[in-house]
Amino acid sequence: MMRMAEVKQVSKNFGARQNLVRALNNISFKIERGEFVGVMGPSGAGKTTLLNVMSTIDQPTMGRIYLAGQEITTLPERDLAEFRRNNIGFIFQDFNLLPALSVRENLVMILSMLRLPADQVEQRLAYFSERLNLAELMSRYPNELSMGQKQRVAAARALMTRPQIVFADEPTGSLDSKSATELLQYLATINLEDETTIMMVTHDAFTASYCNRIIFIKDGALYAEVVRSGSRRQFFHQIIDMQAAIGGGNLSDFKNRL
Numbered sequence: 376m377m378r379m380a381e382v383k384q385v386s387k388n389f390g391a392r393q394n395l396v397r398a399l400n401n402i403s404f405k406i407e408r409g410e411f412v413g414v415m416g417p418s419g420a421g422k423t424t425l426l427n428v429m430s431t432i433d434q435p436t437m438g439r440i441y442l443a444g445q446e447i448t449t450l451p452e453r454d455l456a457e458f459r460r461n462n463i464g465f466i467f468q469d470f471n472l473l474p475a476l477s478v479r480e481n482l483v484m485i486l487s488m489l490r491l492p493a494d495q496v497e498q499r500l501a502y503f504s505e506r507l508n509l510a511e512l513m514s515r516y517p518n519e520l521s522m523g524q525k526q527r528v529a530a531a532r533a534l535m536t537r538p539q540i541v542f543a544d545e546p547t548g549s550l551d552s553k554s555a556t557e558l559l560q561y562l563a564t565i566n567l568e569d570e571t572t573i574m575m576v577t578h579d580a581f582t583a584s585y586c587n588r589i590i591f592i593k594d595g596a597l598y599a600e601v602v603r604s605g606s607r608r609q610f611f612h613q614i615i616d617m618q619a620a621i622g623g624g625n626l627s628d629f630k631n632r633l
């Protein structure tokens with residue numbers, strides 16, 4: 376297997392002196408090509424920070440990060456923009472759809488940056504429109520979409536460029552359970568069929584059970600890993616058990632208030 380990502384002794388601090396927050400504390404791990412990795416842990420553990428530094432949105436305070444064999448922590452901004460465009464897909468909570476453009480135009484704009492021939496643009500639009508059930512939404516504008524519909528458009532936009540790695544932050548957070556399951560099945564399919572590597576932050580054990588491996592972080596450091604070996608149902612229960620062990624989740628928040 377080829378290495379898709381490597382995080383080497385990465386730390387990220389916010390603020391200074393008495394306001395210093397160590398969001399990531401000397402964390403190291405690897406992701407192989409084709410893995411579907413979940414990131415879980417209590418609120419404030421550093422999950423989003425980890426996703427941001429790995430996806431080139433933010434810079435670590437210390438340490439090195441490699442994506443697809445390229446060290447991204449030393450790339451100048453100009454090269455980073457191109458690296459991002461060619462290699463990375465983002466499915467984030469604020470959908471970043473351009474309000475003045477229709478859904479179709481939002482999607483075409485992403486593809487036009489890849490300078491694909493027109494027939495391939497149409498082909499990909501058709502493929503993703505069908506996969507993510509967007510046909511009826513194509514001529515609408517973002518403010519005419521529900522949260523779940525926006526999330527589907529955002530997912531299509533992230534996947535259309537056929538990135539090597541997709542970073543997703545709570546990608547099913549705004550979806551009803553049927554749409555959430557569909558999106559997860561779709562992510563699992565492109566992970567299997569296209570060997571797209573996926574790294575996904577989630578609080579939800581059901582969502583996480585679609586991954587092959589879960590990295591649990593606590594206080595900015597690696598706490599444990601759970602690798603799927605049996606059925607998704609068994610994996611789901613392993614994830615629940617680890618969530619209980621790590622604490623600080625919703626359940627313990629609830630208990631603390633009793």
Ligand SMILES: Nc1ncnc2c1ncn2[C@@H]1O[C@H](COP(=O)(O)OP(=O)(O)OP(=O)(O)O)[C@@H](O)[C@H]1O
Nearest residue numbers: 389390396397398417418419420421422423424425
């Ligand atoms: N821009 C920032 N400035 C200051 N502190 C920050 C900033 N971003 C994050 N932090 C702090 O860093 C720590 C890690 O935050 P992060 O958002 O990565 O956690 P998380 O695990 O994603 O949490 P949640 O599950 O609640 O979304 C927290 O203590 C947070 O308050």
